Amino acid sequence: MPEDIRKGLLNDAEDCSFYKKFKAAASAALMIVVIVILVFAPGARAQSKYKVLHRFTRGDGYGPYAALIVDAAGNLYGTTPNGGTSNWGVVFKLSPNSDGSWTESVLYSFTGGDDGSYPDHPSLVFDTAGNLYGVTYGGGGLGGCNSYGQGCGTVVELKSNLDGSWTESVLHSFSDGDDGGWPEGTPIIDATGNLYGTTTQGGTYGEGTVFKLTPNSDGTWTESVRRLYTALVCTRGSGDPRMKTTKRISLSRGLTIAIAILCLVACSSKNDAISNAEKTVKDRPSIAETKAIAEQGFIYGLPIVMNYAVMNEFAVDKNSGQFKAPFNQINNEHHVATPEDTAVITPNSDTPYSMLWSDLRAEPLVISVPAVANPRYYSVQLIDGNTYNFGYIGSRATGFMPGSYLVVGPDWRGMTPPGIKKVFASTTPFALILFRTQLINSQDMPNVEKIQSGYRAQPLSAFLKQPAPPAAPTINFVSANTAGIKANFFEYLSAALEFVPPSPETADIRAKLASIGVGPGKTFEFKDLSPEHKAAVLLGMKDGDDQVDKFLATGNKNINGWNVGAFFGDRDFFKTNWVMRAGAAKGGLYGNDAIEAMYPYTRTDATGEPLDGSKHNYTITFPAGQLPPVNAFWSVTMYDGKSQLLIKNPINRYLINSPMLPGMKKSADGSLTLYIQKDSPGKAKESNWLPAPDDTIYLVMRLYWPKETPPSILPPGDGTWKPPAVMQVH
Numbered sequence: 001m002p003e004d005i006r007k008g009l010l011n012d013a014e015d016c017s018f019y020k021k022f023k024a025a026a027s028a029a030l031m032i033v034v035i036v037i038l039v040f041a042p043g044a045r046a047q048s049k050y051k052v053l054h055r056f057t058r059g060d061g062y063g064p065y066a067a068l069i070v071d072a073a074g075n076l077y078g079t080t081p082n083g084g085t086s087n088w089g090v091v092f093k094l095s096p097n098s099d100g101s102w103t104e105s106v107l108y109s110f111t112g113g114d115d116g117s118y119p120d121h122p123s124l125v126f127d128t129a130g131n132l133y134g135v136t137y138g139g140g141g142l143g144g145c146n147s148y149g150q151g152c153g154t155v156v157e158l159k160s161n162l163d164g165s166w167t168e169s170v171l172h173s174f175s176d177g178d179d180g181g182w183p184e185g186t187p188i189i190d191a192t193g194n195l196y197g198t199t200t201q202g203g204t205y206g207e208g209t210v211f212k213l214t215p216n217s218d219g220t221w222t223e224s225v226r227r228l229y230t231a232l233v234c235t236r237g238s239g240d241p242r243m244k245t246t247k248r249i250s251l252s253r254g255l256t257i258a259i260a261i262l263c264l265v266a267c268s269s270k271n272d273a274i275s276n277a278e279k280t281v282k283d284r285p286s287i288a289e290t291k292a293i294a295e296q297g298f299i300y301g302l303p304i305v306m307n308y309a310v311m312n313e314f315a316v317d318k319n320s321g322q323f324k325a326p327f328n329q330i331n332n333e334h335h336v337a338t339p340e341d342t343a344v345i346t347p348n349s350d351t352p353y354s355m356l357w358s359d360l361r362a363e364p365l366v367i368s369v370p371a372v373a374n375p376r377y378y379s380v381q382l383i384d385g386n387t388y389n390f391g392y393i394g395s396r397a398t399g400f401m402p403g404s405y406l407v408v409g410p411d412w413r414g415m416t417p418p419g420i421k422k423v424f425a426s427t428t429p430f431a432l433i434l435f436r437t438q439l440i441n442s443q444d445m446p447n448v449e450k451i452q453s454g455y456r457a458q459p460l461s462a463f464l465k466q467p468a469p470p471a472a473p474t475i476n477f478v479s480a481n482t483a484g485i486k487a488n489f490f491e492y493l494s495a496a497l498e499f500v501p502p503s504p505e506t507a508d509i510r511a512k513l514a515s516i517g518v519g520p521g522k523t524f525e526f527k528d529l530s531p532e533h534k535a536a537v538l539l540g541m542k543d544g545d546d547q548v549d550k551f552l553a554t555g556n557k558n559i560n561g562w563n564v565g566a567f568f569g570d571r572d573f574f575k576t577n578w579v580m581r582a583g584a585a586k587g588g589l590y591g592n593d594a595i596e597a598m599y600p601y602t603r604t605d606a607t608g609e610p611l612d613g614s615k616h617n618y619t620i621t622f623p624a625g626q627l628p629p630v631n632a633f634w635s636v637t638m639y640d641g642k643s644q645l646l647i648k649n650p651i652n653r654y655l656i657n658s659p660m661l662p663g664m665k666k667s668a669d670g671s672l673t674l675y676i677q678k679d680s681p682g683k684a685k686e687s688n689w690l691p692a693p694d695d696t697i698y699l700v701m702r703l704y705w706p707k708e709t710p711p712s713i714l715p716p717g718d719g720t721w722k723p724p725a726v727m728q729v730h
Helices: 003-010 017-040 253-267 273-278 287-316 442-452 489-497 504-515 531-554 578-588 658-663 683-688
Strands: 076-080 090-096 102-109 132-136 154-160 166-173 181-183 195-201 209-215 221-228 232-234 245-247 353-359 365-369 378-384 389-394 403-408 423-425 430-437 456-459 557-559 562-564 618-622 634-640 655-657 672-677 689-691 697-704 726-728
Touching: 102 166, 166 209, 166 221, 287 353, 287 430, 287 489, 287 504, 287 531, 287 578, 365 378, 365 389, 389 403, 389 423, 430 442, 489 504, 531 578, 634 689, 655 658, 672 683, 683 689
Parallel strands: 403 423, 672 689
Antiparallel strands: 076 090, 090 102, 132 154, 154 166, 181 195, 195 209, 209 221, 232 245, 353 430, 365 403, 365 456, 378 389, 378 430, 557 562, 618 672, 618 726, 634 655, 634 697
16 A cells, blocks of 8 residues: 555544545546446346346345355355344345255344344455354444444354354444444455454544454454544645634545555565465466365365364463373373363264374384273274374274284384384374273273273384484474464465375375465465465365365265265275365364274254254164164264364263163163253153254264174165164154
8 A cells, every 4th residue: 555545544634635645546446446347247238137046025134235245156145234033134145056046045134132233235254264244234232323223233253154054243342432333334354364344433533433353362352443533624725724624524335445455456465475486386377276276275185284283282282272292192081072172073972082192203103002801992093194094903903912013104114123013104204193992981980091001102212122213303383273274274284294295196286285385395374465366265265165065965875864984094095085085084083994983974854954952852763673783882972063062961961872771761662762952851761861952963973893794884885784863853
């Protein structure tokens, strides 16, 4: 932005010179807007087909004013100031169907109270995570502006949830005081997530404000006024103060657009990561190619980034709130997962975990396990930085006897040492080793702890009683956490790829990522990208995420409403099916191979209707003799449909599993019914009650060490045993 205009925005005007310069520059920007509109608008004589996509009925909205916005999938989003459940306006979505028709869905209906009301002229905006932001002219519950609901307006956020629903929250309620009142301009969002907008009144002088909303680490937002409007004071002639007259300047919505364009043009940088990367390759990627690379890179990189973020929280950052232990030290959890465990989605609450993040750079690591009495199930899962399961120790894989096993990094070339039963090779220098030990009941924890104390990890040199090799150099890891994945995706991916050696099957995608500045030794900063590159990257990420979601919805067989299939495995299992690998990570990071455990999951009942504990009660009935066929044990776990995390409930029960069968009640015919609902079904049935959220539901069934002979859920999707449908109670 030109320096004189910038200074004018930051300081109160004392004469008309700033206004004249600003008006001239803004007029030029408006000309750009007009040209863009004329280029894309059909000519007066052009032939066009007019089609109504949706007719509002008041119940789903009424009187749309604001411009629509579109996502990468072609869905349209907008607002109406009236209509909806309380007639205070709605946020809606229009989705194209394969037959050419469109489907409207109301994402949120405003009530006119604290949540806001009358979303009038302003359009919505997306952030990098696909969440929506906007303003309402009224509502919010503060101040004396009650013409448009109760309050002087709000800034709102609508977050997209994993089940497809949206959650509205108010980021700021205006009071018509110093913070402003009655916001009406379309907000803008910068690369770090700050929101900027305007109010038509309020502020110290009552003439409106330019405000900024800054997100805080605890999820709250802080509003600050960036500009207080007064009446502009224009000096005439020589500037004699006695000759001053006043004139109020009102900025039209067109000028607001012009300001945004000026900012974009002025802030565009050709010295960003992608532009710099283009200079180093012979064939420079176009904007369209950048979008395609971002899409492919998101799909390829999602599990790598998710794993890197978890590793940072569990083994690197001692202040993360999720820290377990330093590298090469086992952390034994003497409890199962609860709602307080939030770093990994869809956590297993069946078995206490022992966890070891291994650093294999200096030398291999020896993992020793004690004897575990049959039939108690235990497993040791080996997962590398590619999220490949590269080996197993445990009841199924190696039996119940004690033993020592060697875990080696990608550069190790030695022979199997004496005393080692088997060697497991990781494709990356850092690997996760997960120990699962079956807990029979709450009184069984001392027995589990005794087994956990027998798990050992030591460097190979210590196991062989030889001198240790030189230590590996210290690494200053790029900080990462699971909450920041969407906002910092390619920054995290560049950092993670430092520790994921390339392989023949990844050469193509790694080269493409390097062409846009992503990879080992590269510093990708989204905030520094030019506007066109930002748009390309964001659209590519959105398309990639849509592909992953589509796989999760359709990539498995639908059996009685349950998704049944296998998408966890080793390098040979995935080959180059990056969509399946990304779907596996998003569906439930660190899942087992099918032969070790199967994971039928569902979000719908038998009719295909979404599971929702606020609307219905449900049952799952296993006919007599048709419980899940396993060598170890089975469970059904309840998760919040939006976050895929465990939910708090009055009896602290997060699952029902086969060890609980002796205390459960069967029907006269021998069948077993589980009650899926938010409220107790009554004392007589409470032993079979799996508490549900007062919202959408995500259910996961786990079959540990599934039987391979009929009846069996194997092979995945084609087995002779089928999970029973979730039935709605009428």
